[in-house]
Amino acid sequence: MEISIFDINDQDEVINLWRDCGLLRAQNDPYEDIKRKINHSPELFYVGRKNGKIIATVMAGYEGRRGWINLLAVEPSEQKSGYVREIMNHAEQKLGERGCIKVNLQIRQTNKQAICFYQSLGYAEDLVLSMGKRL
Ligand SMILES: CC(C)(COP(=O)(O)OP(=O)(O)OC[C@H]1O[C@@H](n2cnc3c(N)ncnc32)[C@H](O)[C@@H]1OP(=O)(O)O)[C@@H](O)C(=O)NCCC(=O)NCCS
Numbered sequence: 001m002e003i004s005i006f007d008i009n010d011q012d013e014v015i016n017l018w019r020d021c022g023l024l025r026a027q028n029d030p031y032e033d034i035k036r037k038i039n040h041s042p043e044l045f046y047v048g049r050k051n052g053k054i055i056a057t058v059m060a061g062y063e064g065r066r067g068w069i070n071l072l073a074v075e076p077s078e079q080k081s082g083y084v085r086e087i088m089n090h091a092e093q094k095l096g097e098r099g100c101i102k103v104n105l106q107i108r109q110t111n112k113q114a115i116c117f118y119q120s121l122g123y124a125e126d127l128v129l130s131m132g133k134r135l
Contacts (some may be wrong), residue, residue: 001047001050001055001056001083001086001087002048002049002050003046003047003049003086003090004046004047004049005042005043005045005046005047005088006034006037006042006045006046006047006057007096008038008135010047011031013053013054013059013079014034014047014054015030015031015034015076017054017055017056017057017073018030018057018071020075020076021064021074021075021076021099022075023071023073033071035038037059038043040061041062042097043060043094044059044060044061044091044094045057045058045059045060045064046058046059046060046087046091046094048080048083048086048087050083051076052119053075054075054081055074055075055078055083056073056074056075056078056084056086056087057071057072057073057087058070058071058072058073058087058088058090058091059072060091060094060095062095062098062100063067064085066100066102066103066104066107067092067100067102067103067104068103068104069088069091069100069103069104070104070105072087072088074087084117085121088121103123104126105118106130108114
């Protein structure tokens with residue numbers, strides 16, 4: 001798999017991948033999500049290609065204190081093949097290069113597979129309650 005920074009020409013393919021992976025939510029417009037990311041820190045948004053086709057994504061972030069992982073996805077037919085470790089290692093390395101010392105992420109409590117998966121990558125549950133507010 002070849003990993004590169006997201007390019008605007010990748011947009012439709014990426015959104016189709018997120019749809020296939022069940023990551024789209026009615027309250028989030030993926031085009032707007034991508035636009036905001038590109039305006040903020042495009043260098044931390046990665047796609048993984050195999051034979052020219054996008055099969056993985058990760059949208060990492062860093063605000064100066066914590067790193068964040070969002071929109072991690074691997075094309076269903078390419079799952080369980082090690083690609084997710086590759087793209088996560090890449091994102092973690094890039095966050096580390098920026099001085100990030102801890103990476104956080106949020107998982108829907110119903111997404112048991114993702115919880116087990118992140119545990120296998122060394123992530124552990126923090127004893128915190130995650131809160132949010134829509135602006
Ligand atoms: C989450 C996702 C990116 C993981 O990619 P994947 O290719 O399916 O990952 P794998 O099944 O290869 O799992 C990676 C590692 O986690 C481990 N793992 C996965 N599920 C596990 C489980 N239920 N119990 C224990 N370990 C598990 C695997 O053993 C593997 O370790 P290994 O590389 O040493 O074999 C992918 O399933 C996906 O795109 N899901 C839909 C979108 C999503 O839920 N994204 C995360 C949002 S928080």
